Amino acid sequence: MSHAHSGAELKLGKHNIELGGPAASLQMAMSVLFAVGIGGAVAMLSTGNVESEFFWKSYLQNVIFVIAISLGGLFFVFVQHLTRAGWSVAVRRPAEILAANLRWIWVLFLPIAYLYFAKGQGAQIWPWADMATMRSHAPAEADLVQKKLGFFSQFGLFNGDFFWIRTVAYFVIWGALAHFFYSGSLKLGASGDANITRRMQLVAAPAAILFALSATFAAFDWMMSISPAWFSTMFGVYFFCGCCTVGFAALILTCVMIQSTGAMKGVITEEHYQDLGKLLFAFGMVFWAYIGFSQYMLIWYANLPEETGWFIARQIGDWVWVSVFLLAGHFIIPFLAFISKWPKRMPMVLAAGAAWMLFVGWIDLYWLIHPEVPVGLGAVKRYAELETAFPEHTKTHLLQPTNWLLLAGMVGLYGMMTIRELRRAPLVCVKDPRVGESLGFENM
Amino acid sequence: MSTVAHTTTSATPTGSKSKVLYGYIAEFETPGAVMAAAERVKAEGYERWDVCTPFPVHGMDKAMGVKRTILPVVIFGGGMTGTIAATLLQIFTNSTGLHIPIPIPITGYPFLISGKPLMSIPAFIPVMFELTVLFAALTAVFGMFIMNGLPRLSHPLFGSDRFRRVTNDRFFVVIEARDARFLPGKTEAFLKSLNPLSVEAVEE
Numbered sequence: 112m113s114h115a116h117s118g119a120e121l122k123l124g125k126h127n128i129e130l131g132g133p134a135a136s137l138q139m140a141m142s143v144l145f146a147v148g149i150g151g152a153v154a155m156l157s158t159g160n161v162e163s164e165f166f167w168k169s170y171l172q173n174v175i176f177v178i179a180i181s182l183g184g185l186f187f188v189f190v191q192h193l194t195r196a197g198w199s200v201a202v203r204r205p206a207e208i209l210a211a212n213l214r215w216i217w218v219l220f221l222p223i224a225y226l227y228f229a230k231g232q233g234a235q236i237w238p239w240a241d242m243a244t245m246r247s248h249a250p251a252e253a254d255l256v257q258k259k260l261g262f263f264s265q266f267g268l269f270n271g272d273f274f275w276i277r278t279v280a281y282f283v284i285w286g287a288l289a290h291f292f293y294s295g296s297l298k299l300g301a302s303g304d305a306n307i308t309r310r311m312q313l314v315a316a317p318a319a320i321l322f323a324l325s326a327t328f329a330a331f332d333w334m335m336s337i338s339p340a341w342f343s344t345m346f347g348v349y350f351f352c353g354c355c356t357v358g359f360a361a362l363i364l365t366c367v368m369i370q371s372t373g374a375m376k377g378v379i380t381e382e383h384y385q386d387l388g389k390l391l392f393a394f395g396m397v398f399w400a401y402i403g404f405s406q407y408m409l410i411w412y413a414n415l416p417e418e419t420g421w422f423i424a425r426q427i428g429d430w431v432w433v434s435v436f437l438l439a440g441h442f443i444i445p446f447l448a449f450i451s452k453w454p455k456r457m458p459m460v461l462a463a464g465a466a467w468m469l470f471v472g473w474i475d476l477y478w479l480i481h482p483e484v485p486v487g488l489g490a491v492k493r494y495a496e497l498e499t500a501f502p503e504h505t506k507t508h509l510l511q512p513t514n515w516l517l518l519a520g521m522v523g524l525y526g527m528m529t530i531r532e533l534r535r536a537p538l539v540c541v542k543d544p545r546v547g548e549s550l551g552f553e554n555m
Numbered sequence: 556m557s558t559v560a561h562t563t564t565s566a567t568p569t570g571s572k573s574k575v576l577y578g579y580i581a582e583f584e585t586p587g588a589v590m591a592a593a594e595r596v597k598a599e600g601y602e603r604w605d606v607c608t609p610f611p612v613h614g615m616d617k618a619m620g621v622k623r624t625i626l627p628v629v630i631f632g633g634g635m636t637g638t639i640a641a642t643l644l645q646i647f648t649n650s651t652g653l654h655i656p657i658p659i660p661i662t663g664y665p666f667l668i669s670g671k672p673l674m675s676i677p678a679f680i681p682v683m684f685e686l687t688v689l690f691a692a693l694t695a696v697f698g699m700f701i702m703n704g705l706p707r708l709s710h711p712l713f714g715s716d717r718f719r720r721v722t723n724d725r726f727f728v729v730i731e732a733r734d735a736r737f738l739p740g741k742t743e744a745f746l747k748s749l750n751p752l753s754v755e756a757v758e759e
Binding site: 404407408411412414451551553 | 613614627669670677678680681
């Protein structure tokens with residue numbers, strides 16, 4: 112705390128911690144991207160150029176993509192308070208703002224609620240939403256799901272309703288936590304009252320528990336239940352890992368974007384970038400591979416029919432190449448590229464890596480959400496016969512434009528809202544007790 | 556700065572027969588002072604010298620012009636050796652019936668487990684991972700030992716009473732006598748010009 116440089120006042124001067132003019136045009140570009148993306152995707156749907164089931168799964172994928180970015184930001188923020196970190200004060204505000212998006216992001220779930228309640232077509236995403244159809248289509252799986260659902264109905268909770276109650280709970284928890292840490296940090300920036308820091312440190316521990324539980328169950332509810340007969344206890348951790356990947360990557364990109372407008376000069380240094388790079392490397396590349404492989408190997412080794420189907424759906428036909436792409440693109444290539452110190456210390460190189468990790472994180476969600484487990488796998492005796500038995504499961508539809516339009520729309524909306532908030536708040540918590548430590552931070 | 560006058564003393568361990576000069580140590584009171592001194596020593600062109608401090612001083616590497624260690628490259632090699640060793644070991648033991656008669660006769664033992672192929676990479680990965688980490692970690696520890704000339708039981712600097720405070724509240728610049736630019740009188744005068752608390756000759 113005593114490392115404050117003599118230039119601290121200069122670095123934290125008003126003009127240096129404000130997002131200026133160039134960001135306004137970027138915000139405008141983002142809103143155009145949002146309008147074009149969503150407009151294009153809806154046009155594709157209404158003109159029948161995309162199957163409605165694909166559209167809604169893509170929509171869910173892209174909504175979860177931006178939620179995951181915010182969750183990554185929230186995780187970053189409370190871990191800094193939990194560990195009483197000094198180094199990160201300079202980059203904490205952008206993370207707080209990424210997390211603060213959780214306060215409005217529930218709006219993106221309204222179209223899905225509309226699909227589920229008003230149109231009664233939740234089964235376009237989650238087969239359990241229409242048990243009668245599921246029973247006629249896949250009776251064995253339907254029996255299994257019925258038994259699972261029976262557990263909840265004994266408490267008088269209709270299954271689908273309970274799903275939505277949980278979903279509301281996730282958004283309340285995340286929104287409240289994000290708001291708590293963001294508003295606390297704003298107050299701290301204005302007053303420098305160390306009691307606010309202490310309170311945030313105190314809340315960080317229960318926040319970590321709430322976050323772990325809510326993110327795990329959200330992953331189970333929203334993504335694992337797309338294949339309702341399948342289960343993996345590791346799935347929640349896998350999703351958490353995905354949140355860290357895209358969250359830290361977005362944080363790096365936000366910092367580079369802010370500095371490219373000329374703000375935060377001398378505040379965020381290569382030392383901070385190196386540490387952000389380390390976090391991205393640790394969670395986005397190493398931990399992802401570790402969790403992904405652990406999940407795969409247990410299922411591969413046990414070889415239980417109800418578990419392997421989920422991976423078979425991701426190994427049929429073209430899906431093999433998506434899986435291989437993820438292995439290489441999410442782990443091997445970035446691992447080798449960023450294992451050294453120097454690429455993490457060059458903001459533009461790190462930003463390129465972060466953009467790449469955002470992209471593969473998005474592909475990872477595509478890989479989680481889109482494939483459908485073929486019904487009647489038991490009838491196929493040889494692995495090689497799978498493709499001829501289930502020809503419709505071999506195609507990935509990855510290049511279907513709707514998916515990319517929705518990506519553009521969500522990134523546009525998310526970028527627009529993030530930059531809007533970045534322009535309103537100071538970019539650094541200037542009176543944080545540890546701000547001097549952060550400005551003088553060195554990695555050795 | 557303290558008012559202690561510049562003194563040059565000779566710390567000769569009693570009973571020691573050798574009188575070979577190891578080098579000079581200059582004592583400083585603050586990290587800032589030793590940092591400034593280190594920059595001067597580097598500018599003077601000395602190569603066999605060091606800075607000893609009670610705790611890591613940020614920016615010292617840059618001030619001293621310390622070159623990056625090649626240890627990470629060596630560790631990477633060690634890690635890859637582990638990966639390859641684990642792969643070959645498992646392929647030999649699980650997937651081949653190969654018989655190697657020397658030096659001790661050993662034979663691979665292919666055994667079908669739950670219908671998996673004899674060469675099942677997923678099953679090999681945990682061992683590959685573990686051996687990679689093990690080899691890399693051992694290379695890191697022992698590579699560091701070798702590069703630092705460890706283990707050694709003693710060091711000439713331990714003969715200096717003044718130097719003991721390096722673990723407490725004093726900062727030292729050490730210039731070794733084997734440096735090509737080292738000249739006893741000149742180096743001593745140079746060190747005194749750095750405004751130290753004291754300069755001392757240390758013998759082997």
